[in-house]
Amino acid sequence: MESNSIQKTSSDLRAGKITSRELVERALQASDWLNPILGTYLCRFDESALAAADRADSELRSGMDRGPLHGVPLGIKDIISTDEGPTSAQSLAQDPSWGDQGDGPLLQRLRGAGAVVMGKTTTMEYAIGFPDFDKPFPVPRNPWNADRWTGGSSSGTANGISSGQFLGGLGTDTGGSVRLPAAYCGITGFKQTFGLVPKSSCIPLGLSYDHIGPMATSVWDCAAMLTVMAGSDPTDRTTVRRPLLDYVATLNEGKAAIKAGVVTNRSLIDASSEQMMAIFDDAVNDMRVAGVEMVPFEVPHYEAMHDGTFIALQAEAFSWHRNQLRDKWTEYGRPTRLTIAQGALISAGDLVQVERVREIARKAVLAQMDEAGVEVLLSPTTGYGATPFEGADRKAISLAAIHTPVWNSTGFPALSVPMGFDQDGMPCGMQIIGRPFQDDVVLRLGHRYQQLTDWHTQLPALHADANLTE
Amino acid sequence: MADAQDPSSSDSLVEIQAMLGLAGIEPTGADLASLGRIFPALRRKVDRMYDVDTGDGVTAAIFRAESDS
Numbered sequence: 255m256e257s258n259s260i261q262k263t264s265s266d267l268r269a270g271k272i273t274s275r276e277l278v279e280r281a282l283q284a285s286d287w288l289n290p291i292l293g294t295y296l297c298r299f300d301e302s303a304l305a306a307a308d309r310a311d312s313e314l315r316s317g318m319d320r321g322p323l324h325g326v327p328l329g330i331k332d333i334i335s336t337d338e339g340p341t342s343a344q345s346l347a348q349d350p351s352w353g354d355q356g357d358g359p360l361l362q363r364l365r366g367a368g369a370v371v372m373g374k375t376t377t378m379e380y381a382i383g384f385p386d387f388d389k390p391f392p393v394p395r396n397p398w399n400a401d402r403w404t405g406g407s408s409s410g411t412a413n414g415i416s417s418g419q420f421l422g423g424l425g426t427d428t429g430g431s432v433r434l435p436a437a438y439c440g441i442t443g444f445k446q447t448f449g450l451v452p453k454s455s456c457i458p459l460g461l462s463y464d465h466i467g468p469m470a471t472s473v474w475d476c477a478a479m480l481t482v483m484a485g486s487d488p489t490d491r492t493t494v495r496r497p498l499l500d501y502v503a504t505l506n507e508g509k510a511a512i513k514a515g516v517v518t519n520r521s522l523i524d525a526s527s528e529q530m531m532a533i534f535d536d537a538v539n540d541m542r543v544a545g546v547e548m549v550p551f552e553v554p555h556y557e558a559m560h561d562g563t564f565i566a567l568q569a570e571a572f573s574w575h576r577n578q579l580r581d582k583w584t585e586y587g588r589p590t591r592l593t594i595a596q597g598a599l600i601s602a603g604d605l606v607q608v609e610r611v612r613e614i615a616r617k618a619v620l621a622q623m624d625e626a627g628v629e630v631l632l633s634p635t636t637g638y639g640a641t642p643f644e645g646a647d648r649k650a651i652s653l654a655a656i657h658t659p660v661w662n663s664t665g666f667p668a669l670s671v672p673m674g675f676d677q678d679g680m681p682c683g684m685q686i687i688g689r690p691f692q693d694d695v696v697l698r699l700g701h702r703y704q705q706l707t708d709w710h711t712q713l714p715a716l717h718a719d720a721n722l723t724e
Numbered sequence: 725m726a727d728a729q730d731p732s733s734s735d736s737l738v739e740i741q742a743m744l745g746l747a748g749i750e751p752t753g754a755d756l757a758s759l760g761r762i763f764p765a766l767r768r769k770v771d772r773m774y775d776v777d778t779g780d781g782v783t784a785a786i787f788r789a790e791s792d793s
Contacts, residue, residue, distance in 0.1 A: 558776050561769040580748040583755075592758055595751065596766055598743050599759070604770045609784035611776045 260475035264322040274307035274325030284718030293392030294414040298373035306370040322478040324368030329423035332374035335455040347585040358455020359487040375410025383589035397714035402640040405438035407431040412439040418718030422470035428459040430658025432467040433670035437635035437683025448665030452490035460567030463662040473700040477501035504694040515551025517633035525654035526637035537673040555615035562608040563659035572597025631687040635670040639680030667693040672709035
């Protein structure tokens with residue numbers, strides 16, 4: 255694809271510089287050589303994607319403009335049901351008929367906005383666990399170095415965007431699964447406020463921690479997707495009725511001065527490499543120069559929320575998987591079944607205590623943000639860049655080295671934007687966290703950062719543009 | 725992602741087997757051994773949750789009787 259950005263491509267489509275069919279054909283051509291290397295797709299929908307592209311071209315020619323996603327190719331994580339094909343959850347244990355329900359509200363909204371669904375993308379089995387070489391599914395690899403993993407679990411969506419096989423896509427995030435692969439693959443990923451976007455027609459992991467979030471190269475692109483995705487739906491009782499916003503229109507609104515808290519919790523710093531913290535310091539300085547006031551911020555109950563997220567999501571996952579685990583234990587991948595089975599080792603009282611801690615911690619974070627007068631918090635998204643499949647540093651693959659789960663516990667919006675590269679040439683992400691339903695504030699600051707820097711525009715060697723046949 | 729593992733004790737293996745057995749799950753011997761190594765760290769994390777003062781009035785979840793939000 256000539257441009258990796260929804261913003262630029264939607265402008266080119268309207269200027270007649272390219273058609274949606276050309277875009278989709280080029281994307282498919284790119285996937286023909288990239289997908290076998292990177293393991294992006296579980297299932298490609300070539301025929302229906304080309305038909306959708308033709309419809310988009312016809313509508314645009316006739317003056318019907320559905321907005322910035324019109325004619326734009328997207329990848330969908332394969333735990334989300336779609337009309338075209340099966341939902342495997344990358345698991346031999348998954349009942350194929352689960353996907354017969356077809357499009358849920360999100361897919362309907364995206365298609366209504368003219369988006370072209372290219373196919374279903376790889377994940378970790380059931381959005382949890384590790385890369386699994388023992389199962390007959392592709393192992394997603396990082397376009398910046400194919401010997402390293404993408405992070406999980408929205409892996410194929412992240413590596414497909416990073417490598418130019420589509421322009422945006424859907425991931426899901428229960429402990430960081432949108433933000434982590436976004437950071438590791440050098441793209442932008444957003445976990446919006448819990449309740450802003452419906453998550454029906456998606457296989458749950460931890461129902462009270464799950465989010466379906468947009469992934470793309472830039473904040474602008476994620477804002478365009480969120481504008482379409484946001485809004486309550488009767489099929490998901492956790493969604494909240496709120497006024498709908500145009501998140502693209504609000505990117506350049508609001509006051510210029512903003513105060514941010516820089517997360518200083520010892521456990522986060524200790525679980526991050528010195529190099530990652532130095533890159534993060536540079537990003538913070540870039541923002542400071544641009545007029546963002548910075549203050550140190552110790553997140554209350556940080557460690558309890560970090561651990562509590564994993565305890566609760568394992569318990570919630572176990573409740574969904576119990577009968578299937580009983581009947582199909584060995585059909586699950588070993589890492590997956592061992593992770594989910596831990597949910598059986600947590601008592602009902604333990605889970606209640608985790609949720610009580612979650613509630614007081616959420617309130618304490620908000621109270622402290624009020625007291626400090628900060629609108630957003632900043633941290634690295636991860637402690638290390640993407641690790642090799644073989645011989646990874648144990649500290650780098652520790653759960654402590656991911657700085658995302660706390661914000662699934664609070665439900666606050668959290669964005670990951672590229673902020674540089676480590677000594678191995680792997681991308682690093684900065685996380686911007688906001689108050690509940692101030693998603694526009696988070697996106698605005700991320701957009702401002704991307705106007706100051708060009709990390710999000712850098713392309714890996716394994717990118718569609720490297721092998722385009724004109 | 726990996727996390728801390730400890731040597732398992734025969735007591736904890738019995739406990740794990742019993743809890744999984746309640747769900748009708750019979751893990752393989754190798755899986756049971758792995759869960760045994762994971763279990764102590766998991767329980768330490770759970771026990772730390774009780775170190776947080778949650779007071780008397782905080783409920784875990786708020787049930788709502790209305791049909792939709």
